[in-house]
Amino acid sequence: MRLAGRLLTPALLLLSNCSGWQSALDAQGTPAQLLEQLILGIIAACAVVWLAVVAVLGRALCRRRPPTGAPLVLDERRERRMMIAVVAGIAATVVTITGFTAASFMTTRSLAAASPADLTIKVRGKQWWWDVEYAGSASQPVLKTANEIHIPVGRSVRVELEGDDVIHSFWVPSLAGKQDLIPGRTNVLTMRAERSGIYRGQCAEFCGLQHAHMAFLVVADDADAFRDWARTQAGPAAPESSDPLIDKGREVFLSKPCAACHAIRGTSAKGVTGPDLTHVGGRRYIAAGLLPTTLGSLAAWIADPQTLKPGNNMPLVPLAPEELRAVAAYMSSLK
């Protein structure tokens, strides 16, 4: 009893990792579910094979060797039985491996031939953040954001993946398999969330110093919430506010080097090197999943990006304390 308890506790602890917002074993999207079925099927088949091998091995160990006569005298019946066992073993191996190959082939083919997409999103991997651009259509305005992708539930989304500097890999374990972002070519991934929720994604190809801090969120909303989000995101930032601190922040942002790399629609900031900040205050995290978006974390990030995420491509811009407070307040107001 106590032994069973001791074994069960770690097993349960390990199993608790199987769910959550970033788990291939907690699939919430069609492609991820197909992949999950594939891997569970392969594990089940392998478990059966392992048990069969161990059973045969155990039997061979327990069985007594029959007394043998002269070693060169062949026993016809025994020879035939041995040959049948070996041939059956090889045949079973071939059948199993062929089955795995076929299952894997069918699954990956069905991933590629997904239903026509309702929405196309272009994702560009950069060191170390994700540039997201929604292609326009009649019901969907063109919009740019970063590190947070919103999708409607139950709709197929076509994600066009492009690399900008080095190879990255787009992986939302709960929704789809991995797909690389390679500079100079466009890879396509179809994603579909069956349940609303927030799913975490992560770069899955080592891409440099801050590879571990290159995360993003996929937020699956119902159709109405998604439309509202898209409408807000497509609009420009509020031109002025009632708070003089925020107005000062805008002024500082536009006069300092910030505007050389970042764009805020509705202002003169049109930089394209860094993430689009038009609605940065409305995103859940800043700096590709590094810190939750709060006034404090925004100020900390602007004050010293190289200490929080060493090696990233945002330089420290010298700001006086009151300028820093104003810029952080402005960023946080950009909902």
Next chain:
Amino acid sequence: MKASGILLTLMVILSGCQREERELRLDPPVAAALDQVALMPNGISGAPPQVYFALGQPYEANAYALSEGKRLYSWFGCAECHGKGEGGVGPAFLDGWWLYGPEAVSIFASIRDGRPHGMPAYRDKLTTEQTWQLAGYVRTIGAYSARTAAPGRDDAKQTRPAENRSPAAILFDEGPTPLHPDQGPEP
């Protein structure tokens, strides 16, 4: 005898533990002191502050500082005017012709305060530390002597000798034609 052999090996292995210091952020008083360069009245040449030597002249010999300088060079658009050192709208660095002298303080002052004929002042855009990093890097582009410390390698195609190979010396050794015929055959 055997013990001394083992000791020697251990010491050699231990020396591998030493790693170059990476100063992510200077103490504010140190940074403030680094800004106090004593320039000559004409704004050319002069003496760096004492603290520069106390720190061990990190901006010329520290690979991390040089790499940061290289990043600042691209972030702040230096290449718009100076290219990858070959010049353009602004003067070249690669030829080793320093209009205001080759000292680090002169380059620091050029970046911080700007110079006539188009060089803007970066006083409000860069911290003192960043200005020194950038000055140290710019100096390696037109260096006459090879350095042991090097910034990160270019990801793009190489168009000139690497910074730690004393590009100026290589370019000047190539032929007798001076790159600035109007200014004389030698720098």
